[in-house]
Amino acid sequence: MGPKQCLVCNQAASKYKCPSCLLPYCSLTCFKKHKEIPCSMPVASEQNQKSTANPESRVERPLNVDEPGEVVKRSQHEATASSSDIRDALKDEDLQKLICAIDSSLDPESELDKAMEVEVFRTFTNKILSTISS
Known part of the structure; x- marks a missing residue:
């Protein structure tokens, strides 16, 4: 099965999905064009709605940033993702449960x-914090 097509321009292969409605798109230009009309998450089936009780299910919410300086920069994100200290900490099941509880709340x-x-x-x-501040 090949890559999906961009549903905005219908010309290129999609590389991304809209975080709100999961529509496939190929570029920032197509994303901006798509966002000219408000979109939302597709209505879940009854079976998917039952799964929201699962602590590992994800709650979709808008991203609101009061202070742009508080947004993690790409380099900080990459440093966090590549940190063996952080990866080792994430192996702890109790920590995983806490993170899932926050994410699904x-x-x-x-x-x-x-x-x-x-x-x-x-x-x-x-x-x-130590990783992103260094």
Whole structure:
């Protein structure tokens, strides 16, 4: 099965998917054209809706950034992804469960506050902060 086609220009192979509605697109130009009309996540089937009780399911939410300086730069993201310290920490099942609980929560800030009370999560966040600030 070959690559999917961009559903905006219908000419190129899609390399990306819209984070809101999962529409395949090929470039920033097509993404901007697509975003001229508001879109949203496709309606889930009844079976998919049942799976939202699963702690590993993901809650889609808009990305709101009050301070652009707080956004992680690509180089910081790459440093985090390549850190053996962080990768080793992510092998901890308790840490994985905390991260999944935050990601699947309807109130992620509250879940994050709870997770910060747990030693393994505080240690993990300190490793990330140390990596992105160096």
